[in-house]
Amino acid sequence: MSQEVVLGIDIGGTFTKLGLVDKSGSILMEDEVRSTEHETIEAFIADIHHHINQRIREMDNKIELMGIGVGAPNGNFYSGTIEHAPNLMWKGIIPFVKLMEKQFAIPAVVTNDANAAALGEMLFGDAVGLENFVMITLGTGLGSGLVVNGGLIYGNDGFAGELGHVRAVDNGRQCGCGKRGCLETYVSATGIKRTVFELLAEENVDSAFRKIPFSKLKPKLITALAEEGDPIAIKAFERTGFLLGRSLADTVAHISPAKIFLFGGLAKAGKWIIDPTYKSMEEHLLPIYRDKIQILPSALLNKNIAILGAAALSWKQLERLKS
């Protein structure tokens, strides 16, 4: 008998990651295609179809593809579209679910990448059984998935959970969205990089960062240098955590979650980012919320959480369709 799997897809600006995932959350096969190589969205989808079919043949057709789940920037669960995603090359409103279902002839579903991450944590990570939690994804930007009463918040238009764009600093740094002072201009891979250079300007201390141009600084190095005691690296994490914690205190005043998970490159910095974030959050919380909430790295930090989450979304859809 063949094994039932779904296709989890994580669409990023440069690469699109593919995974065949069974019901227990095991990834049986992983692959990727370039997101930037195709002139049209139809060509891109045809390429995914080609890749997956080939891989299924390589597995001696022992699996049966049941559904498709997609995590994408500005992916809209309600409409099945990807809308005006700033980092993708396809502009406007893309009817992604419709195109996928036409190509694959099985049910497809889309959500934004941070919502997919929250679902991944809920089905296969440390949020199993949690009714109220927050997932913060720290990549080039800051994404978020909010879960209350056991379900994701999609909001009226399908675009709820954009904590990357709450007001972190009045009249602060220029954001890609056109506003100033958005949280992701401070708290993200790019944000902490900007903070390192702000600190190089403000402070006089010696630092390994003084030899590295802005365009060459990789966020990973900030953790490595913090471990070595570099004062700019340590201060950059403190400042980043202060702003993240202060904003999370306001998120708690909205939805009062049990736990807050961090995912992504910056989350891999562990205590360097988590300790100052927790301290600042507690300091800014309304007293009734204090000493109740955990901030911790995602249990799936070293896995492709968006593939797992997109797959989880597909499994949920298939269940709904069955009932």
Next chain:
Amino acid sequence: MSQEVVLGIDIGGTFTKLGLVDKSGSILMEDEVRSTEHETIEAFIADIHHHINQRIREMDNKIELMGIGVGAPNGNFYSGTIEHAPNLMWKGIIPFVKLMEKQFAIPAVVTNDANAAALGEMLFGDAVGLENFVMITLGTGLGSGLVVNGGLIYGNDGFAGELGHVRAVDNGRQCGCGKRGCLETYVSATGIKRTVFELLAEENVDSAFRKIPFSKLKPKLITALAEEGDPIAIKAFERTGFLLGRSLADTVAHISPAKIFLFGGLAKAGKWIIDPTYKSMEEHLLPIYRDKIQILPSALLNKNIAILGAAALSWKQLERLKS
């Protein structure tokens, strides 16, 4: 045959309002008792019981009391308690539901007053059928009830939805909660009063407010003077709306509601508060959320929404118990 009703209770710092409410949201009887007159919570509850029994007798016992719903500051839906409510005279954690059920021998349920208001709007006001909306109550402080996916957000601890204490201004006004710059220190009956006096200090213009001491200023007068063209009154509303709108933009980034309702004395100011709030919210919104959200006064502005909401909560509980 006797008519089935529930008792809706709205506990405030000075008065506690009581109403017998039928299933369609009609208030058959209203009454009130002083919240401050009783040494113990038990004496307070015995007084409510006495009042209600007397009123039911006056109605020739033609009604049957099925359940009790309570809206109270810091009321906790999960635990049935009222916890450390700053404006009530009973300190600590009060097992309110337990005490009410003991006294009345029917099911009781409690939530905070702003959540009750949201339920009132959802069952008997303009939020009928809305899956995602926000209720802001503007009284002495600022309360909020958040509804997503058709249900109230209670959060992990039952205390979600404290938008009165999000950070409106960095290192701003002293708040009763111990923090500084909380939204309710600017946006509430007390908040706008503080703003009037801030403006009297900042500006040189003539204003009727110059003859009124702080302790005598009633918030209603601010609307009346705005109508007469008083520049301080108009500017006070603009400043209040600016800060409310800016904070609501962050609330939208969390839950993306279809509508935001305002309730309470300040909401009765109508366009004076709503226009600057809407303008500021739109200005601070992430572009994907613009031109989608309405801010409007509660449909129950001149009714006791908390009694209706508390009653709605009780009706919901009775349905749950039946099924």
